[in-house]
Amino acid sequence: MAVRAAAPAELPPLPADVGLTWRPLTPDDVPAWFALCEVVDDHDDANERVAKSELIDRFKGSWHDPARDSVAGFDADGNVRAYAWSVYRQVTEGTQAPVLFGAVHPGHRRRGIGRALLAWSEARARQQLAAATVNLPARIRVYLDESHAEARRLAEAAGFTPIRWYVVMRRDLAVALPSGDVPDGLRLVPYSKERDEDIRVTHNESFARDHWGSSPIDAEAWSIDVVGGEKFRPDWSFVAVEEATGRVVGYLLSGAYDQDWGPQGFTEGWTDLVSVRREWRGRGVAGALLTAAMRAYAGGGMQYAGLDVDTDNPSGALGTYTRLGYERQQGSVLLTKEI
Template sequence: MSTVDLEPLAVRAAAPAELPALPADAGLSWRPLTPGDVPAWYALCSVVDDHDDAIERVAEYELVDRFKGTWRDPARDSIAGFDADGNVRAYAWVDFRSVTEGTHAPTLFGAVHPEYRRRGIGQALLAWSEARGRQQLAATTVNLPARIRVYVDEHHAAARRLAEAAGFTAIRWFVVMRRDLGVALPAGDVPDGLRIEPYSKERDEDIRVTHNESFARDHWGSSPIDAEAWALNVVGGEKFRPDWSFVAVEEATGRVVGYLMSGAYDQDWEPQGFTEGWTDLVSVLREWRGRGLAGALLTAAMRAYAAGGMQYAGLDVDTDNPTGALGVYTRLGYERMQGSLLLTKEI
């Protein structure tokens, strides 16, 4: 179905006029999160991550960054339950950035302290979040396909049951992969006509354009990233490692035809038991695929990780990735580890 055939999103979203009430009998007072709540919010996330053995642990700076970005409205998009001592015991946040092509996709985040579970709080927060996501979608001006998203670690069965009971359906699976850097690295030969350079800020806009031409248009569920979101979410994060990031340049034209962006998420290292250079994004323009360029970029990154003292290289991948990325990673020596899944409501 083309976008011309879609009903207006304001109709499809079926947004409620009012958000559902949150439990009044849970010993919690409810209000939106503010920047001043970050320490208490982070304390909750740390407890929950440890209890649930989360694949990726939340860093405090990530919570600070949630209050940045002109597309965000924390006063309307967040809610938290505070106990009598001011501790955050539960929260929900609905993150949505409207796009001009692709798919509109609010993402629901939330957590409940282990001591406050099995009281209906998680169910109520999920209902609140979905309702807020529908309001966000109804307010957009570009009529596109839409879905509301929840990501769940595969081993977190209770979270999956909660989402499925609310009508969300698992539609996509992802797997974390790691590569032992103590094992001999591949040659990483660069295809003729190209050179691989270290990332530089001067190349940033070229890399973003290449991302939108390759990753955003050829990878399921992706949409173009605007300059503001790129600056905040991709290269502006505290854990971004420009010295571990690379670009592939076409020698004849100077055009960026591939890139790899890395991070050092040290909050994960102690829980997982090893240090790791993490590949956040890697992609190659369609006309340069199948020539070994992705492998060359990954090898350059692995060498940088090893030089930085890391034990492993890590990344995650959509198991149905149409570019054949899973096979590329396997041939380079990456091994499957934990998995996660995406549950959605298609709008």
């Protein structure tokens, strides 16, 4: 991996002539960092808006090293005008895959800052991969809204290639919901913390191994990134349990991303993750889970149910969502450098 990553010994310099002072982000910078993200999301009409709690969570977890993995440009008044962060959690199976985040204030664009930050974060990602202790397939990832043509041109000019497309799907909860019949031999139960480890294992044995680009999630990352976030809604989350064995065979985890509701003009319950073990697929389990979630969203006063899906998902998820009344909305694209 160290050879394949071709990591530089030093990170490339950042622009010295743009009126910004460069240093790593710290927890104390979250308010100024969040202010930048709000401006950028509004200006770019982002598909999903960043919540302050998500930025706070970036400083949690043993795999995060903000002092080495992040950098931000501060103006003379202490405002964050640009940042980059290469997020990487080493895995022991699947794909080693840092993901690059970054933004430049609209008033500071077209000055070479975005290009320099992308080069910096890619170099840092290569250093992260070079330190991996398990030699696996690897890629450096950048996710972009399809509507962000300027950002895509920047990434493609740097050698990133579009490789996967995703689409947001939305279901009007005012329209009659499907029956959501539960298959024989199963029962649906509300999410509970007591089942959390069983759900994580099910995720790793179903979703992570069967879905392109996914890797298993360890207990620490699961507790922070999946069920520990401020937006996670356990009361909108459900588990499919095999009656004969008590085994978890499917699950659906939901969130309430209220930072999106104002800009998009409606409230929405969001399905973060849904998956069913391979031997139970094609028997209506996903439909039952999704219907239970839609009823919970509607009961919570939500106007729509939302989720996103890989358009090449081999499990037939796109067809399942369409049959349940979900309709395609905006899309996003994954660009990568394969290592």
